[in-house]
Each structure stands twice: as C-alpha cells, then as structure tokens.
Amino acid sequence: xxxxxxxxxxxxxxxxxxxxxxxxxxxxxxxxxxxxxxxxxxxxxxxxxxxxxxxxxxxxxxxxxxxxxxxxxxxxxxxxxxxxxxxxxxxxxxxxxxxxxxxxxxxxxxxxxxxxxxxxxxxxxxxxxxxxxxxxxxxxxxxxxxxxxxxxxxxxxxxxxxxxxxxxxxxxxxxxxxxxxxxxxxxxxxxxxxxxxxxxxxxxxxxxxxxxxxxxxxxxxxxxxxxxxxxxxxxxxxxxxxxxxxxxxxxxxxxxxxxxxxxxxxxxxxxxxxxxxxxxxxxxxxxxxxxxxxxxxxxxxxxxxxxxxxxxxxxxxxxxxxxxxxxxxxxxxxxxxxxxxxxxxxxxxxxxxxxxxxxxxxxxxxxxxxxxxxxxxxxxxxxxxxxxxxxxxxxxxxxxxxxxxxxxxxxxxxxxxxxxxxxxxxxxxxxxxxxxxxxxxxxxxxxxxxxxxxxxxxxxxxxxxxxxxxxxxxxxxxxxxxxxxxxxxxxxxxxxxxxxxxxxxxxxxx
Amino acid sequence: xxxxxxxxxxxxxxxxxxxxxxxxxxxxxxxxxxxxxxxxxxxxxxxxxxxxxxxxxxxxxxxxxxxxxxxxxxxxxxxxxxxxxxxxxxxxxxxxxxxxxxxxxxxxxxxxxxxxxxxxxxxxxxxxxxxxxxxxxxxxxxxxxxxxxxxxxxxxxxxxxxxxxxxxxxxxxxxxxxxxxxxxxxxxxxxxxxxxxxxxxxxxxxxxxxxxxxxxxxxxxxxxxxxxxxxxxxxxxxxxxxxxxxxxxxxxxxxxxxxxxxxxxxxxxxxxxxxxxxxxxxxxxxxxxxxxxxxxxxxxxxxxxxxxxxxxxxxxx
Amino acid sequence: xxxxxxxxxxxxxxxxxxxxxxxxxxxxxxxxxxxxxxxxxxxxxxxxxxxxxxxxxxxxxxxxxxxxxxxxxxxxxxxxxxxxxxxxxxxxxxxxxxxxxxxxxxxxxxxxxxxxxxxxxxxxxxxxxxxxxxxxxxxxxxxxxxxxxxxxxxx
Numbered sequence: 001x002x003x004x005x006x007x008x009x010x011x012x013x014x015x016x017x018x019x020x021x022x023x024x025x026x027x028x029x030x031x032x033x034x035x036x037x038x039x040x041x042x043x044x045x046x047x048x049x050x051x052x053x054x055x056x057x058x059x060x061x062x063x064x065x066x067x068x069x070x071x072x073x074x075x076x077x078x079x080x081x082x083x084x085x086x087x088x089x090x091x092x093x094x095x096x097x098x099x100x101x102x103x104x105x106x107x108x109x110x111x112x113x114x115x116x117x118x119x120x121x122x123x124x125x126x127x128x129x130x131x132x133x134x135x136x137x138x139x140x141x142x143x144x145x146x147x148x149x150x151x152x153x154x155x156x157x158x159x160x161x162x163x164x165x166x167x168x169x170x171x172x173x174x175x176x177x178x179x180x181x182x183x184x185x186x187x188x189x190x191x192x193x194x195x196x197x198x199x200x201x202x203x204x205x206x207x208x209x210x211x212x213x214x215x216x217x218x219x220x221x222x223x224x225x226x227x228x229x230x231x232x233x234x235x236x237x238x239x240x241x242x243x244x245x246x247x248x249x250x251x252x253x254x255x256x257x258x259x260x261x262x263x264x265x266x267x268x269x270x271x272x273x274x275x276x277x278x279x280x281x282x283x284x285x286x287x288x289x290x291x292x293x294x295x296x297x298x299x300x301x302x303x304x305x306x307x308x309x310x311x312x313x314x315x316x317x318x319x320x321x322x323x324x325x326x327x328x329x330x331x332x333x334x335x336x337x338x339x340x341x342x343x344x345x346x347x348x349x350x351x352x353x354x355x356x357x358x359x360x361x362x363x364x365x366x367x368x369x370x371x372x373x374x375x376x377x378x379x380x381x382x383x384x385x386x387x388x389x390x391x392x393x394x395x396x397x398x399x400x401x402x403x404x405x406x407x408x409x410x411x412x413x414x415x416x417x418x419x420x421x422x423x424x425x426x427x428x429x430x431x432x433x434x435x436x437x438x439x440x441x442x443x444x445x446x447x448x449x450x451x452x453x454x455x456x457x458x459x460x461x462x463x464x465x466x467x468x469x470x471x472x473x474x475x476x477x478x479x480x481x482x483x484x485x486x487x488x489x490x491x492x493x494x495x496x497x498x499x500x501x502x503x504x505x506x507x508x509x510x
Numbered sequence: 511x512x513x514x515x516x517x518x519x520x521x522x523x524x525x526x527x528x529x530x531x532x533x534x535x536x537x538x539x540x541x542x543x544x545x546x547x548x549x550x551x552x553x554x555x556x557x558x559x560x561x562x563x564x565x566x567x568x569x570x571x572x573x574x575x576x577x578x579x580x581x582x583x584x585x586x587x588x589x590x591x592x593x594x595x596x597x598x599x600x601x602x603x604x605x606x607x608x609x610x611x612x613x614x615x616x617x618x619x620x621x622x623x624x625x626x627x628x629x630x631x632x633x634x635x636x637x638x639x640x641x642x643x644x645x646x647x648x649x650x651x652x653x654x655x656x657x658x659x660x661x662x663x664x665x666x667x668x669x670x671x672x673x674x675x676x677x678x679x680x681x682x683x684x685x686x687x688x689x690x691x692x693x694x695x696x697x698x699x700x701x702x703x704x705x706x707x708x709x710x711x712x713x714x715x716x717x718x719x720x721x722x723x724x725x726x727x728x729x730x731x732x733x734x735x736x737x738x739x740x741x742x743x744x745x746x747x748x749x750x751x752x753x754x755x756x757x758x759x760x761x762x763x764x765x766x767x768x769x770x771x772x773x774x775x776x777x778x779x780x781x782x783x784x785x786x787x788x789x790x791x792x793x794x795x796x797x798x799x800x801x802x803x804x805x806x807x808x809x810x811x812x813x814x815x816x817x818x819x820x821x822x823x824x825x826x827x
Numbered sequence: 828x829x830x831x832x833x834x835x836x837x838x839x840x841x842x843x844x845x846x847x848x849x850x851x852x853x854x855x856x857x858x859x860x861x862x863x864x865x866x867x868x869x870x871x872x873x874x875x876x877x878x879x880x881x882x883x884x885x886x887x888x889x890x891x892x893x894x895x896x897x898x899x900x901x902x903x904x905x906x907x908x909x910x911x912x913x914x915x916x917x918x919x920x921x922x923x924x925x926x927x928x929x930x931x932x933x934x935x936x937x938x939x940x941x942x943x944x945x946x947x948x949x950x951x952x953x954x955x956x957x958x959x960x961x962x963x964x965x966x967x968x969x970x971x972x973x974x975x976x977x978x979x980x981x982x
Contacts, residue, residue, distance in 0.1 A: 045972075047543040050543065142700065144697060166883070168882045168883050171875070172841050172876065175872055175875045176876070179848060182868060182869055186865045187689045188687060189856070191865035194848075199573065199581070202574040202575070221911055224911065224913075224944055225910040269696055270693060323716070324715040325696055326692050327692075330544075332544030332545065332692070333544035336545070336548060336549045336552075342788060344791065344793075346718060347715070347719030390945070391942065391945040395938050395945075395956060399960055403968055407972075410570055410975045411578070412921075413922075415918060415922050422915075422918075426911075427840075428837075431833045432837075433837055449863075449868045450689070457658075457686055458684070458686060458702065458703070462861070567973075569975050
C-alpha cells in the first residue's frame with residue numbers, strides 16, 4: 001500500500017514534467033477534436049499520429065497516444081448525443097437517450113451529465129487500476145471460453161429484451177444483429193459465411209459502418225425533406241445548457257451503478273466496452289420505476305452507459321500494461337508504438353520501466369481533468385453546432401461519415417456498407433422496429449458462438465462444463481432466472497391485455 | 511480558437527514531412543496497424559526513407575487474409591513506388607489453402623527481397639510440468655485426452671506447426687483456433703489450453719517476464735533473441751521447421767533494374783545497426799536476401815506447406 | 828400505414844430473411860449441438876427469425892398504440908424520394924469517385940449530390956457547400972491527417 005502510494009507519487013512526478021505534460025495535453029486535445037468528427041475513432045487518430053512518436057522519447061509518446069485514446073472517447077460522445085452519430089461503437093447506447101434529449105432541446109444537459117459521468121467513472125477506474133491490478137489479473141485468468149460464453153448468453157438475454165415496445169421485436173432485431181455478426185470467416189472452421197464471394201465481407205461487417213448506418217444515415221433518411229423532424233436540431237435554449245440540480249440528483253445513482261458495471265466487466269477479459277454499455281443500460285431500465293421513459297430522454301440512460309464505458313476502458317489497460325496482451329485494436333497499436341521505441345511490453349514492464357507505467361497512470365488522471373476543463377466550457381459551442389441549418393448539416397455529416405468509416409480500414413467497401421446499413425435501419429425504423437438490439441447482437445453473437453464452440457472443443461463435447469465450473473454456473477443460473485422472469489411477465493401480460501398498453505408500449509424508435 | 515490554432519499547428523507539422531519530397535513509396539501491409547507485420551513495416555519504412563531519399567508511407571489494407579492488399583499492389587503501377595510487405599501466409603500458404611484465390615503469386619508479383627525471419631517457438635504456461643518439448647510431447651502421449659494447443663486461426667503458421675509436430679512425433683494434440691494471438695495468449699496463461707506455437711516477436715515479453723516457458727524453437731538454428739532455448743531438432747524432434755518470414759514484393763511488371771535498386775536500398779537499410787538492433791529487439795531476425803533468393807524461398811515454402819495442407823486435409827471453403 | 832400493416836410487412840421481411848438464411852446455412856456443415864459446424868448457428872438464427880416473424884405477424888393485438896404527434900407527422904408524411912435517392916447517391920458517389928478519382932472529386936460530388944436532396948438547397952448553395960467541404964477535406968484529411976486516399980488518383 002505504502003509502496004503503491006510512493007510509486008504513484010513518482011508517477012505524478014513523471015507525468016507533470018513539462019515536456020511530458022505538453023505531449024499529454026497535445027494528445028488529449030487532438031484526440032478530443034478528431035473524436036468529435038463523425039466516424040473518426042481513436043484507432044484512426046493514433047495510426048495517423050504514430051509517425052510523430054518516432055521523434056519523441058518513449059514516455060511522452062505513450063502519454064500522447066493514451067491521451068488521444070481517451071480524448072477521442074470524450075469527443076465521440078458529442079456526436080452521439082447531438083447528431084445520433086456513434087463514431088465510437090459503445091456510444092450507440094448513449095444515442096438511445098442522449099439524442100432524444102437533444103431533440104427536446106436538452107443536448108447541453110446530456111453533454112454535461114456525460115462529462116460528469118465519464119470523469120467520475122474514469123477516476124474510479126484509475127483507482128481500481130492502481131490498487132487492484134494484481135488481483136484483477138488473477139481473476140482474468142479464470143475466464144476461459146466456458147465463462148465468456150456464459151456471460152455472453154446473459155448479455156444477450158438481458159440486452160435483447162431491453163428495447164422499447166414488443167419484446168418479440170427486440171428478439172427479432174437481436175437475431176438480425178447476430179446474423180450480421182456471423183458474416184465473414186468462421187474462426188473455428190475457417191469457412192467463409194454469407195460473404196457472397198466479396199473480399200470486403202470476408203472479415204465480416206465492419207462495426208463502425210454498421211453503427212453509422214443504422215443510427216446516423218438511417219436518421220437522415222427518415223428526416224430528410226421533413227421539416228417537422230428537423231425542428232429539434234435548431235432549438236437551443238441557453239437555460240438548458242447546464243444540468244439542473246434535480247437532474248444531477250437523478251443521474252448520480254445511475255452514474256454510480258454504471259461505474260460498478262464497468263468495473264466488474266473490466267475484470268473480465270474479452271468483454272468489450274460495447275457489451276458493457278448495453279448491460280449498464282439494461283440494468284438501469286430494469287430497475288427504473290418508470291421504464292417507459294427510457295428511449296425518450298431518460299437522463300439515467302445517458303449517465304450509466306457512459307460511466308460504464310469509461311471505467312471499463314481504464315481497467316482494460318491492466319492486461320495491456322501488466323501482461324503486454326492488448327485488449328483491442330487500439331491497445332495493440334499503443335503496444336506497437338512501445339515496441340517501436342524498443343520497449344518490450346510484458347509482465348516485466350512495471351519493474352523495468354516504472355516511469356512508463358506509473359507515469360501513464362498519473363497522466364490518465366491529469367488527462368481526464370483536462371478533458372473536463374476543456375469540454376465543459378465548450379458544451380455551449382458544440383450545442384450551437386445544431387443551429388447550422390439542416391440543409392448544410394446533413395450533407396456535411398454524411399461526408400464525414402464516409403471519410404471516417406473509410407479511414408478505419410482504408411476500405412471504400414465499408415463506405416458502401418454504411419449506405420446499405422442506413423437503408424436497412426431506415427426500413428426498420430419506418431416499421432417501428434428498434435435498431436439498437438442489432439448492434440448488441442452483432443457484438444455478442446460472434447463471441448458467443450466462437451467461445452461456445454471452443455469450450456466444447458476443449459471439453460471434448462461435454463456440455464456439463466458449463467455447470468461444473470463455478471463462474472459459468474453462476475452466469476448460467478442468472479440467465480435462467482432472467483428468462484424465467486421474462487416468460488412469467490409475458491404470460492401475465494397476455495392474461496391482462498389492458499396492462500400491456502401502460503407498460504412500455506411506446507413503439508416509436510428515433 | 512485555441513483549439514483551431516493547435517489543429518493548424520499540428521497540420522503544419524505533419525504535412526511538412528510529406529510535402530518535402532515528391533517521391534512517395536507506398537509500403538502496403540495486409541494487416542491493421544499495431545500488429546507484428548505493421549510494426550516491422552513501420553520500423554523498416556523509417557530507415558528505408560533515408561536510403562531512398564523520399565517518404566516511405568505504410569499503407570494498411572487489411573482484410574480477406576491479405577487478398578485485399580495483394581490486389582491493391584498487383585493493380586498498381588509497376589514503377590517501384592508500391593511494395594507489398596507480406597508474411598509467409600498470404601504468399602506461400604494461402605495459394606494451397608484457398609481454391610479460388612484472387613491473385614497469383616507467379617503471375618502478379620516479382621520478389622524484391624526478404625526482410626526478416628520469424629521462427630516459431632513452442633511455449634507453455636509456467637504451471638505446466640514440461641520443461642522442454644520432448645517432455646511436452648511425451649506427456650501428450652500418455653494423457654487421457656489430446657493436449658489442447660492454440661493457434662491464430664485455421665491454416666495459420668502456428669496451426670501448421672502443430673500439425674508438423676503431431677506428424678513428427680505422434681503427439682496427440684487438439685487444435686484450438688483463435689482469432690489472432692492476443693486471445694490465444696490469454697487462454698494459455700489461464701491454462702485453458704496447454705501450449706501453442708507463436709512468432710518469437712509476440713511472445714518474447716511473456717517469456718522474459720516468466721509467465722510462459724519456451725520449450726523449443728522450430729528452426730534449424732537457435733534464435734539470437736532466445737539463445738538459451740534449444741531447437742526442436744536438438745531435442746530429437748525432426749521435421750518441425752517453420753519460418754514466418756516477411757518479404758517485399760512488387761507488381762509483376764516492375765523493371766528488373768528498379769527491383770535491383772530497391773533490393774539494394776532494403777538490404778542497406780536492414781544492415782544499418784539502428785534498424786538491425788531494433789528489429790532484433792522486437793524479436794524478429796533481420797535477414798536481407800537477393801530477389802532470386804526470395805523467389806527460391808517462396809517456391810520451397812509453397813511446396814512444403816502445400817504438401818502438409820494436402821496431407822492433413824486442411825481446407826477452407 | 829397502420830400499426831397492423833407495419834407489423835405484417837416486418838413479419839414478412841423477417842420470415843423471408845429467416846428462410847434465406849436457413850437455406851444458405853444448410854449449405855455449410857451443420858454438425859450437432861456439442862460439435863457445431865459452421866452452419867449450426869446460422870440455421871438456428873434463421874429459425875429464430877422465422878419464429879419471431881411469425882409471432883409478430885400473427886400475434887393478437889389489443890389496440891392501436893399511442894404515438895406522439897411529431898413522430899406520427901414525420902412517419903406519415905409523403906415519401907421523400909428525392910432526399911433518399913440523393914443521400915444514397917451521395918454515398919455511392921464517394922465510393923466510386925474515391926476509387927477512380929481521389930479524395931477531391933469524391934468529396935465535391937458526394938457533398939453536392941447529398942445537398943441536392945434537400946429542397947431548401949439550390950444548385951448554387953449546394954455547390955458552395957461542396958466547394959467548402961472540399962477545401963476542408965483537402966486541408967484536414969488530405970493534408971493534416973494524411974488520410975490514405977490520394978487527393979487525385981487518375982485511372
């Protein structure tokens with residue numbers, strides 16, 4: 001404990017050195033700015049700025065790259081809430097209530113709550129990282145294919161039924177998402193499925209393209225040429241800029257719960273931030289006294305998933321830094337940059353390069369403080385963006401989407417995919433089907449299938465492993481309870497049809 | 511306002527380098543940024559730009575197991591400004607693995623030179639009692655169930671190495687494919703699988719950190735990166751010979767003189783102490799070659815892997 | 828469109844998709860639950876799609892749902908063929924011109940075409956917007972961010 005605190009003190013010393021601080025600020029700023037552009041994620045920004053790291057020392061290089069990473073996450077929330085454009089897939093969940101808030105003229109409030117939740121959750125995640133990382137690493141190893149598939153099952157059950165309107169439609173859309181996730185090369189057999197001979201589909205549907213299409217482009221298709229749909233865009237009231245005390249009080253518990261969900265999932269490897277946000281949202285909706293408010297600008301629906309995604313992101317740095325095993329593509333890129341600087345990531349990193357490890361942790365917190373200081377005064381400016389006339393706004397946004405989606409894999413094919421996803425999304429919206437479960441199914445499906453098959457491969461076809469291993473048994477039991485609860489609720493509703501109307505039969509989905 | 515000026519400043523900084531020269535050489539990589547091939551490409555690009563006196567830009571064209579990058583390079587102007595840095599998979603394995611490959615190595619490309627050798631190392635986690643490959647194999651033969659071994663996918667070099675090991679020793683191994691190295695490493699550390707083959711580059715950190723134990727190197731000679739680890743042949747296991755080399759290829763019609771001058775520049779770059787040491791620190795073994803040597807290596811490996819793939823009925827639809 | 832119509836169309840789409848998916852899925856190796864082939868999961872999904880489609884199409888409905896005024900107005904307005912076509916054509920133009928022309932022509936064309944989808948834009952204002960975005964694209968993406976798409980690529 002004492003050692004940890006003195007290490008941390010040392011870390012702050014490293015992070016606050018003027019050159020280090022300067023590069024950290026630079027990274028945070030650039031990440032934040034580029035993150036605001038629709039479709040431009042951390043991955044693109046980091047790969048673009050990678051050559052810069054050739055000329056600077058390892059410590060400032062890694063601080064800058066990490067700054068870009070979480071800076072772009074803050075930036076991404078802005079597009080998600082104000083324009084329904086989730087350039088960072090976890091923000092797809094934030095759109096669900098953040099965008100309706102914007103249309104009610106409360107975009108500023110949503111952004112304020114987002115910043116607050118993000119900062120709180122990131123700070124909490126950093127503390128967990130500092131004091132609990134050896135424990136978390138040990139826990140992480142207990143999660144094999146069996147456990148991961150059990151968690152995914154629970155995620156599907158909890159998330160698939162969270163959409164508004166008929167649960168059946170939610171299940172149907174989740175299944176459609178699962179189908180999108182199946183496209184591409186099957187890991188277990190190498191078979192290329194549903195790719196129709198197209199090289200661009202052999203690695204699957206690109207998540208960014210799917211999100212931008214289903215949310216952004218679909219929304220433009222629905223509202224183009226219809227003045228009434230565009231009203232919310234121009235309506236900005238200054239007095240709605242800051243969250244009121246009542247709103248903060250409302251968001252606070254959700255933020256805490258979201259942070260805990262993110263922390264829990266942070267300990268489980270292989271569960272991405274997108275899944276975490278869906279679970280956090282589903283939990284909020286499940287425990288809310290009036291679940292029908294969700295999807296119509298419930299502030300808890302913004303606070304909780306944002307908090308979950310930020311605490312999860314911070315804790316995800318643990319396997320990356322303490323084992324040298326990247327959790328996702330962005331982490332891989334950051335490790336690649338370290339390797340290029342001649343530093344071998346791995347378990348020995350903390351002892352061999354304490355300046356990098358502790359400096360990075362300290363810079364996380366400094367960076368998060370900076371982001372709040374930068375973004376809160378800017379909220380007004382971002383919200384003013386909405387006053388750009390719609391006839392200019394949507395062509396520009398579409399263009400940014402094209403460039404952003406292109407840049408993640410340098411593939412124009414993916415841009416075409418955005419168009420297709422947009423049409424599909426618009427058709428579903430027009431038919432009153434919810435689109436968000438598609439994203440959930442897409443993210444969960446491949447992990448469920450892949451890990452389930454892997455678990456059975458290793459167990460030589462013995463299904464009982466799922467109840468023999470304690471962690472997976474726990475998740476299987478919870479899943480069974482969730483399912484039971486759903487069936488009971490459904491049967492009860494069938495018996496009293498009048499009750500069905502009052503509980504969440506708002507079928508419209510923006 | 512401050513942000514805008516910062517952005518402009520950043521723009522100036524980045525663009526200066528690119529606008530300084532006209533000759534831009536594109537180094538196309540069939541993997542996303544951050545992976546091992548990309549890392550080698552970026553290290554090489556930095557030094558190569560000094561040798562060529564122009565910018566060398568790493569272009570990531572991931573997808574379709576390298577086919578997207580291959581087609582991009584095959585269709586670009588054969589003037590030596592577009593090069594493909596590929597690992598052995600897309601050039602020597604996939605032609606045997608996929609019945610309808612969109613490119614043809616002999617027809618579409620001309621070899622420029624090898625860049626690095628990446629031999630595979632057999633690793634297990636520190637809980638496993640086996641101290642060397644011979645013990646690992648012996649244990650697999652007496653175990654009740656086949657020993658689960660991870661790989662980075664069906665038809666990947668680690669997968670083929672497992673097949674070679676099983677064939678050479680009669681070990682009972684179960685192939686468990688993963689999507690890339692990271693999840694396989696995690697499961698190996700957690701004991702879900704018992705062992706795996708992998709590029710030394712990706713495992714050297716975990717080996718030095720004491721989390722994984724290197725049991726043997728799948729190459730005729732020991733690796734300069736892991737000098738203390740015996741080769742499999744030294745342990746009496748013959749016929750497991752994997753080299754996930756990376757080589758440079760140019761579009762087929764690139765003039766021979768241009769190829770020769772590029773080869774010279776690449777060889778010079780790889781012999782610079784700075785790049786040599788950097789690549790070695792990454793865990794790759796810098797190994798420049800003439801175009802003819804690369805052509806011979808390509809032919810030999812294509813035949814070797816083709817034979818194994820056919821014999822083991824490894825097929826991808 | 829009434830709620831019933833929408834549900835029937837949606838149900839038909841789901842059932843059609845489910846049938847297609849199952850059909851294609853049967854083309855892969857199916858295997859068993861404990862030894863799944865590549866086709867097992869897709870076939871299960873296909874069946875699930877058909878089942879949910881049938882459930883949505885044939886389930887009894889109690890009454891028409893409540894809907895907010897603004898949304899109903901949006902949904903029930905005239906089809907905006909011009910907007911739809913222009914947005915999709917704009918994305919298509921970016922793909923085609925990105926391949927054969929480079930970033931500058933792709934930006935010009937896609938922004939111009941998309942902007943023409945709004946009745947409030949004249950040819951002039953759309954062209955102005957396209958020009959402005961092209962300058963921005965050149966400076967921001969081509970120049971500052973070094974997007975891996977050349978400004979001009981002939982042939």
